[in-house]
Amino acid sequence: MITASHNPKDYNGFKICRQQAQPLSGQAGLDKIKEAMENEIIQKSPQRGNIARKDVSVEYAEHCLSFINPAKIKPFKIVVDAGNGMAGMTLPPVFEKLPIEVTKLFFELDGSFPNHPASPIELENLVDLQKKIAEVKADFGVAFDGDADRMFLVDKFGHQVGGDMVTALVSDNLLDKYPGETILYNLICSKAVPELIERKGGKAIKTRVGHALIKPLMKKHNAIFGGEHSGHFYFRDFWFSDSGLIAFLVCLDLLSRSDMQLHDKIAEIDPYFRSGEINTKVDSVKDKIEQITEFCSDGEIDRMDGISVAYKDFWFNLRPSNTEPLLRLNAEAISKEILDKKLEEILAIIRS
Template sequence: MSDRTGVDLSGLVKAYDIRGTVPDQLDEDLARLFGAAFVETTGAEAIVTGHDMRPSSPGLARAFAEGAAGRGADVTEIGLCSTDGLYFASGTLQRPGAMFTASHNPARYNGIKLCRAGAAPVGQDTGLREIRALVERWSADGLPGSGRAQGSLTRRDMLGDYAAHLLGLVDLSAVRPLKIVVDAGNGMAGLTTPAVFRDLPVEVVPMYFELDGTFPNHEANPLDPKNIVDLRHRVRETGADMGLAFDGDADRCFVVDERGEAVSPSTVTALIAARLLTGHPGSTVIHNLITSRAVPDVVREHGGTPVRTRVGHSFIKAEMARTGALFGGEHSAHYYFRDFWSADTGMLAALHVIAALGAATGPLSALVAQYQRYAASGEINSVVGDQQRTVAAVREAFADRDGSTADELDGLTISATDWWFNLRPSNTEPLLRLNVEARDADTVARLRDEVLAIVRA
């Protein structure tokens, strides 16, 4: 890091985490400073660290731990884990935590997801800005003494405890024998799935369970349809009851039915919300503004209170904390549970789907049909130079539309009785993202084409 005097971290420290390419943006020297700054900012006497399977992760995680110990914190290193495994450790041990992962990004990337004790998020407004400022200063001026005794480094395996905790949150006693294809994408689900599914009445058909941070088979991003093509084929080929796909750090879970058809994360959100509200009537359920209207519909039908938020896990977690919500779901397949420190866990979401299917007599497609009530466009991206002017043009075009209303909670949302669309700017690219939903596919197509004609003019 000797060539980084006065380093500018604006390209590395994002709104909610630290993420960049290795070693030009993030290396072990810098990770060591981040460890020290994390302890300095949180005042932690003890922290916990974990890492994914990327080739650079063990070295970065150890450097961070050394930096933290140098500021006097005792560090528990849990080694290879999923991101929700790190959240489990933070919640169980009541310690701030650091997870080394770049989630679904390509192999040359790595990063750090930070949390306070109890898996509480760390973002720009909750400590990340201060951490960045310290690292930038120390990279130029050197790391000052802390006045604290050197902390310890201790290894601890928490995978078994993690699995037991998740299994204790879902009643799986009525699950019939199932065959499930699981695509780990060479990510951390290759480690967590065998531990969690070991004693379930489930035949697992494994795909890409080898931990390999170079991702030799496909990107570990199941949100992109091309990355679940293999899973869909294997489900049909083996006659499986369902398929599951996890992203690289296994905090997101995607579901495929017995026909090999993808089940929308909005549908999964509605299914889980209905299950949880049965035991907790009157509770709040969080959903972001691009989830299907089926989600608030189902929440109300089951006696719950839906609360709509902006897109992004920091907004979901903030609302979870503010409202004491039972559950939260995003259309990106992040699922948040009050019983899991209000943090997101793809594996717990998977267990809820397994419990629901395992207690049903029919196939998954029939089970989820009741939650699939609208047609949707999916997210459509357009490169736009002047985002503000374009959004204003769309708003003006729909200003006099009969029965429609507009809000700007996150970008522009225009809503009517039988349809809605949201147009919002990307935080990192010159893109506008469009999502359209309506009662029927023809209306979706008409609205999509009308909005895109303005956006791409």
């Protein structure tokens, strides 16, 4: 697939998969291709490939809708921001089959992204959606990124629902229908996610961050679903690949069945306070992580991805960026006072 995903208009890129939708990444296949190209040892096939053009939009819509019962969906009033990306093409055939009232924003395909970057994880890119939700008095809204593999919900008050909370919502719905299933979540997600999965009788498995790591693990554990704080949601019945549209539909189904507003449902499952991701440039990533490890030696330490430290009332993860001399901090606590106090202590060390 040729796509720059959620990146700005000046970017472009490739998403490369092998058979059965297995993704290639820097440490999972692409490194071998790079080595082969640099050493000119690529083996050319004796047969040439071919190019075929086929419109699968109807079949795609039907498959996405197979995750729910459209007849059971309530007539919600929803604002949808397609961000001038691919959601503008993939969503309309699905909406035609649903009894919802949709107010459309930026459904015109335009790779220059004239209205805002198609990256709904950043709050500044949700301003138009938040205004329109208030203007039309919608029940909630949803925004998709450039290639529509990610999505974020926004409640009627304009509050963004984090990817981890969407992971919890999807898990809630799927475990009602398929009890005892395995669900993966990355280590940045709120504690509310594994707590809900286990409370519903499912098996929760924590993973490192990144689709190239999660997809193989989903196959290994035959997990029905996997979610990330970044808004990536993976489904076993979607070839273990991610789909923002399917996640949206499953959440729509949950809200229809529960007879609750989005903000009320989130309040029901989320008792915690989170920092969001705090990025800090540092001279030495390794030295800072070791300083933090020493400072937090009285906590429960996990080095699955960077360093995670857990206490009774607070936890955090500190991990390096893959591309910059940055440390990424995510934290969560049972109260805002504890969160603020702990963040002040940790950031003082990181920024010293």
